[in-house]
Amino acid sequence: MRREIVLVWLVLAAGLIVVGYSTLERITMPVDGQPTHPEPVGQLMGSETVGQTFLSRYDGLNRIDVFLGAYARPNTQDVIFYLKTAPDAPADILTVAVNASAVQDYAYHAFTFPPIPDSAGQSYFFYLTSPSSESGDAITTWKQTTDLYPEGHMVQNGLIQVGDLDFQVHYQPTVLNRLVALLDRLAQDKPSIWGDKRLYVVLLGWVIGSAIWLLTRTAQEFLEDELP
Amino acid sequence: MSHLSTARVAQPVALVCLAIGLALLVFLGLIDYGYDDPFITYRYAQNLLRGHGFVYNVGSRVQSTTTPLYTLLLALLGRLWSDLPRLSNLIGALSLEAGALLLYLLGRRLGQPVTGVAAALLYAISPLLISTLGAETLFYTALALAAFFAYTTQRFDLAATFAALVALTRADGILVAVALGLHYLAFENKIPWRQAFIFVLIVVPWYGFAWLYFGSPLPTTLYTKQQQGAMLISDSFWQGLLQQLHRYGQVPLYRLHAVFMLLGMAWVIGARAWRWLPLLFWTALYVAAYVALGVSRYFWYYGPLAPAAALLTALGLTACLRWLARRWRRLRPCTPALLLLGALLLLAPEAGTLAYRLQHTDHRQTAYRKTGEWLAAHTPADASVGLLEVGIIGYYAQRPVIDFAGLIQPTVAGQMAAESTYEDTASWAVQTYRPDYVVVPNGWLPAMTQSDWFDTQYMPIAHIFAGGFGANPVHIYTQRK
Numbered sequence: 001m002r003r004e005i006v007l008v009w010l011v012l013a014a015g016l017i018v019v020g021y022s023t024l025e026r027i028t029m030p031v032d033g034q035p036t037h038p039e040p041v042g043q044l045m046g047s048e049t050v051g052q053t054f055l056s057r058y059d060g061l062n063r064i065d066v067f068l069g070a071y072a073r074p075n076t077q078d079v080i081f082y083l084k085t086a087p088d089a090p091a092d093i094l095t096v097a098v099n100a101s102a103v104q105d106y107a108y109h110a111f112t113f114p115p116i117p118d119s120a121g122q123s124y125f126f127y128l129t130s131p132s133s134e135s136g137d138a139i140t141t142w143k144q145t146t147d148l149y150p151e152g153h154m155v156q157n158g159l160i161q162v163g164d165l166d167f168q169v170h171y172q173p174t175v176l177n178r179l180v181a182l183l184d185r186l187a188q189d190k191p192s193i194w195g196d197k198r199l200y201v202v203l204l205g206w207v208i209g210s211a212i213w214l215l216t217r218t219a220q221e222f223l224e225d226e227l228p
Numbered sequence: 229m230s231h232l233s234t235a236r237v238a239q240p241v242a243l244v245c246l247a248i249g250l251a252l253l254v255f256l257g258l259i260d261y262g263y264d265d266p267f268i269t270y271r272y273a274q275n276l277l278r279g280h281g282f283v284y285n286v287g288s289r290v291q292s293t294t295t296p297l298y299t300l301l302l303a304l305l306g307r308l309w310s311d312l313p314r315l316s317n318l319i320g321a322l323s324l325e326a327g328a329l330l331l332y333l334l335g336r337r338l339g340q341p342v343t344g345v346a347a348a349l350l351y352a353i354s355p356l357l358i359s360t361l362g363a364e365t366l367f368y369t370a371l372a373l374a375a376f377f378a379y380t381t382q383r384f385d386l387a388a389t390f391a392a393l394v395a396l397t398r399a400d401g402i403l404v405a406v407a408l409g410l411h412y413l414a415f416e417n418k419i420p421w422r423q424a425f426i427f428v429l430i431v432v433p434w435y436g437f438a439w440l441y442f443g444s445p446l447p448t449t450l451y452t453k454q455q456q457g458a459m460l461i462s463d464s465f466w467q468g469l470l471q472q473l474h475r476y477g478q479v480p481l482y483r484l485h486a487v488f489m490l491l492g493m494a495w496v497i498g499a500r501a502w503r504w505l506p507l508l509f510w511t512a513l514y515v516a517a518y519v520a521l522g523v524s525r526y527f528w529y530y531g532p533l534a535p536a537a538a539l540l541t542a543l544g545l546t547a548c549l550r551w552l553a554r555r556w557r558r559l560r561p562c563t564p565a566l567l568l569l570g571a572l573l574l575l576a577p578e579a580g581t582l583a584y585r586l587q588h589t590d591h592r593q594t595a596y597r598k599t600g601e602w603l604a605a606h607t608p609a610d611a612s613v614g615l616l617e618v619g620i621i622g623y624y625a626q627r628p629v630i631d632f633a634g635l636i637q638p639t640v641a642g643q644m645a646a647e648s649t650y651e652d653t654a655s656w657a658v659q660t661y662r663p664d665y666v667v668v669p670n671g672w673l674p675a676m677t678q679s680d681w682f683d684t685q686y687m688p689i690a691h692i693f694a695g696g697f698g699a700n701p702v703h704i705y706t707q708r709k
Contacts, residue, residue: 026583028588190256199256203252207249207250215571217238218346218567222549223564
């Protein structure tokens with residue numbers, strides 16, 4: 001009997017891993033940012049810089065998409081993406097270079113980089129330059145002229161602007177990140193205790209605990225009562 | 229108390245604990261979940277609460293909700309909690325888990341508690357059902373299960389009462405009574421006159437009232453959805469069912485559901501387990517009726533198929549394990565583990581879909597609500613509004629509505645023909661009724677909004693943005709003076 005009980009618990013553990021995996025797999029990481037862009041910023045060339053400050057909600061910040069325009073023409077010069085902690089921070093965290101010929105007109109361009117492990121709750125600043133571009137051979141970013149993104153603002157040539165770039169912030173979809181994202185979603189826009197993530201941790205624990213209890217009892221009953 | 233009897237007590241207690249936890253999780257997690265159609269019912273309930281009568285547009289007696297009992301329930305409970313969308317989600321979450329418990333009790337009553345547990349678990353997080361949260365479907369299905377459970381316990385009067393309540397919740401609920409009546413006739417060999425009388429006594433007052441009040445006992449939605457179904461651009465109920473099966477079939481673990489469902493069906497026939505038949509027969513009748521009625525496909529029509537699907541899957545799983553234990557006796561000690569493995573593999577895709585549902589809501593819902601609120605704040609109380617989806621916007625706007633899909637004005641539905649589209653009905657409705665405002669989500673009805681006649685009569689007045697990526701604005705037009 002002892003062997004059967006061990007087997008039941010082993011299968012239960014394996015099964016719960018399958019259920020957990022298939023559940024977490026369906027949870028997508030939210031995309032932060034500002035999705036509107038009524039007008040272009042203007043050609044990015046020479047000493048021009050254009051960027052955006054933003055808040056990273058999760059760990060594993062690994063991609064920023066910026067809405068770019070190519071003026072419906074082939075552009076040839078390199079565009080460089082920089083990430084740092086603030087506009088006045090002395091050092092860049094990383095840089096990503098892309099040739100403007102790879103930039104699609106009027107679409108998001110993804111700047112990907114290795115995940116930043118402790119990015120949750122941190123403010124960052126990204127900006128773009130293209131020193132070798134000239135008028136007629138340059139791309140543009142697109143912007144919203146009103147402040148729709150309260151966690152940051154657009155910065156052009158070192159000066160804070162009213163409004164925001166059109167951009168998206170992406171995170172690495174780790175197990176922990178997905179769980180936190182689910183809890184965030186459950187607690188989102190709810191008042192008092194209903195907006196407390198701990199309530200949902202307890203609730204999920206309650207559901208999983210009762211399910212385990214029910215399944216082990218049922219397995220026992222099946223063996224003792226229903227089998228010939 | 230023996231070891232076995234402890235398990236017997238622990239099992240229902242654990243199930244009740246799980247059901248409470250799931251009801252809370254589904255309700256709190258999906259408190260603001262919704263889709264357009266149920267808001268038509270909420271508007272009826274709201275008008276009842278405000279003393280305007282059983283109407284959508286004040287003063288216009290048209291029965292455009294399919295669910296009189298649920299409307300009355302919302303209006304009644306709305307006195308305690310006036311947030312009808314959330315109230316409806318609470319009723320739905322409780323009904324869902326009550327249905328799961330009834331399915332368990334049904335299994336236990338029929339001598340297969342383990343099958344009951346498996347079916348209850350599959351039902352409790354069924355995506356087919358959860359996707360209908362907010363509508364009457366979960367309440368309707370729970371009442372149907374209550375009728376089947378009462379019938380198996382031989383409390384036939386109670387079964388007739390529940391069957392009548394199902395028929396009041398939605399007219400097609402009459403099929404529960406048909407399934408039970410035919411089963412009774414076949415296996416008891418007599419006509420259940422007393423129960424038929426109870427059924428008629430409960431059902432007839434409403435249908436009599438509807439006939440007098442609306443001019444017809446049946447909702448206009450039946451005619452409208454048949455008209456919609458006749459349009460070539462619409463998929464029929466049957467086509468929609470095949471699409472659902474195809475969609476589920478693309479998830480590998482759902483194919484396991486299909487295998488066990490077929491095994492369950494084979495077991496019912498092979499073992500001549502006719503006591504399971506009423507629920508399965510009702511499901512077959514339900515599909516046949518919807519196919520025969522020729523209505524268009526809407527995802528919430530498929531929710532009531534979930535109890536039979538869960539039951540057959542559970543029957544297939546347990547029958548398969550019993551067969552294995554008989555065939556290879558050495559496997560017998562492993563069967564509890566195999567049962568758990570099977571159950572968890574079956575639950576895995578459902579849990580995944582629930583998690584997805586908890587995280588994602590329809591972008592349209594926010595945009596529609598904002599649009600309705602904008603109309604309520606910026607237009608005269610008697611201004612009429614033309615819409616293609618009249619639920620959410622209509623509920624929050626509280627303005628007289630001209631419905632391009634014909635649910636509120638059956639004359640619009642009368643314009644639908646095989647070759648016509650919603651562009652045609654919208655154009656006809658706008659030109660015929662001349663609503664003061666026309667609401668069109670971005671990219672919808674381009675032929676109408678870009679036509680010369682529309683441009684000379686209407687001009688854009690507001691664009692409502694829901695925010696978020698992938699959300700499209702809703703455009704509001706007003707008549708040019």
